[in-house]
Amino acid sequence: MGYTFQFGVVLDALPDLLSGAAVSLSLAVASMVVGMLLAAPLAVAAAGRNLAAKTPARAWIELARNTPCLAQIYAMYYGLGAVGIFMPAWAAVFLAISFNNAGYLAEIFRGGLNGINANQFKASRSLGLTPAMAYRYVVFPQVFRNTYNSVSNQFIWSMLNTSLGALIGLYDLSGVAMDYQMRTFKTFEFFLAIAVAYIVLAKLIMFGMRFLKPGGANA
Amino acid sequence: MNDMFSTGITPRDYWMMAYGAWKTIQMTLAAGLLATLLGIVLGLLKMSRFAVVRLAVDTLVDVLRCIPLLVQVTLIFSGFAVLGAPISAFTAGTIALTLFAGSYTAEVVRDAILAVPAPLRRAARSLGMTARQEYAYVVLPLGVRQAFPSWLGLMLGIVKDTSVVAVIGYAELLKATQTIITRTQDPLPLLTLAACFYFVICFPLSMVGGYFERSLKKRS
């Protein structure tokens, strides 16, 4: 019995851990919102026939889905730094995870778009709605409802991915734990504590998503 | 003095990256195999007759999915250390990836089994097949076809997720790349090279998965 667990040091770090949790959650939410806003036009472009729009959209989607999120964070932080664009860790994490979310969500939405009857678009246009309005008010609310579970999962992923920011010095939950581990050598205690914190955050996100689910039945 | 630190990228650096890539592949193969096995076991347990077993597996899977891999890796690595039985970064990373990917695989396995139409299974039993024969000749072939695209997606996830194991000092590709970048201060070529490695492995395979998924949809 050489080791005694000491959770007292974790309690001492509570204020920092709480602010770390706030960083994790707010980055997850912000990058999810931006990701969704980007994913909608990306999905339309990727599903369409206009090559000038389709090619860059597909490139974005495939790049986001087929390289590690950590590499994307490095690209924003070190890569853009190499061309003279320097940014704080949180900005790099925010941009990288927004990019990542947009790619995954666009692929999810693209599948959802296929499931929407083309007549829904036609009916919207017949009422004088512009294409943008038809997507905004008629098509995407239905896509969102039909892909609700996948979108929720992506939200959780978005939150899990923020932890990678700690590797470039982000002071999120993981960053705080890493900082304290170096000062106190209580790695296990701190990471156990933030593991619990992440579970709480994930449950919070799932709970919050419930209020966003649109009503009505399938078309 | 400048010369010593920013001599640019040397052949040794490429060798170091290649070695990192090899370590990425090693861990992917080890964790992929183990995650598949774990996923099958957990997936079958998810359909157990006993509610307690189902609840236990569901809780485990749920917990594993809500904790970042980075935290899981660190916990396993430091956990074994505090228990007085330290393990290598490779072992810790492989265990963490196995648990993480295995929890997702369990879902895929269960969905695949549920996707086999019940009448078909009853038909198999009505022909006099035993439960074991029913699984071997009906559920398995149909289920594998169903599960393949999702399973492939999860395996590609492992390729990318090995990068996270860098946190406990495992010098896989991205860690090696980052180490070189810190010295050369020239991130663009190396980061691009590393990204290409992942992309070249993941993109073609994800296309294959997508192809199978579409042909599956067409048939049903």
Place this chain on the structure above:
Amino acid sequence: MISIQNVHKSFGQLEVLKGIDLTIERGEVVTMIGPSGSGKSTLLQCINGLETINSGEIHVDGTSVFAPDTDLNKLRQKLGIVFQSYNAFPHMTVQRNVTLALRKVLRLPRAEADEIARRQLDRVGLLAKADVYPGALSGGQQQRLGIARALAMSPNYMLFDEVTSALDPQLVGEVLATMRDLSSEGMTMIAVTHEMKFAREVADRVVFFDKGVIAESGNPEEVFLSPKSPRLKEFLSHSQF
């Protein structure tokens, strides 16, 4: 007035409209009959620019539908259309289905849009269903919702594209009754239909389509009681009116 001049349209190799000329005056009720695939529905969707044409001209109240400087979104407000497939927006309540275009296209304040919607829903007998989702409606009710949704934009013309074809037989009557009401109120209507009895009773003029051309047209008595072309004779011999 809607004027259609020498309209041609092809889907790839297949020419579905082979030179259509037709004029519809305000206040007129025109029904279009003919075999499936004769081009009736396609023509209807060309009138509000949902389908494009290869050559010819279509004017609505003097505005060319396919002129590059025409604001189609504006033009479509004059042309209400109801489709064969119900096309209710499933994620919105019945009332919101009707208010959507009022709020977003006409930019009416909510109270005003709600009032118009409730008036139109009352008109088609759906006021009691204002707050349910379309999924809870029968096919006939969904079609009446489609009519109310189009009417809410106060169109000058109403286009009906086989609105009863997808309905169970016992639900056809309620939709036709709503359309009859509209025609007696003086609404200008163009209806593609397979309901011959309805086509005859409600129309000022009946147009018979066959293989991409207007094979015959005239007042209902002429067309139904003394058809001239053999194709129309044969077509009518299969139906009851």
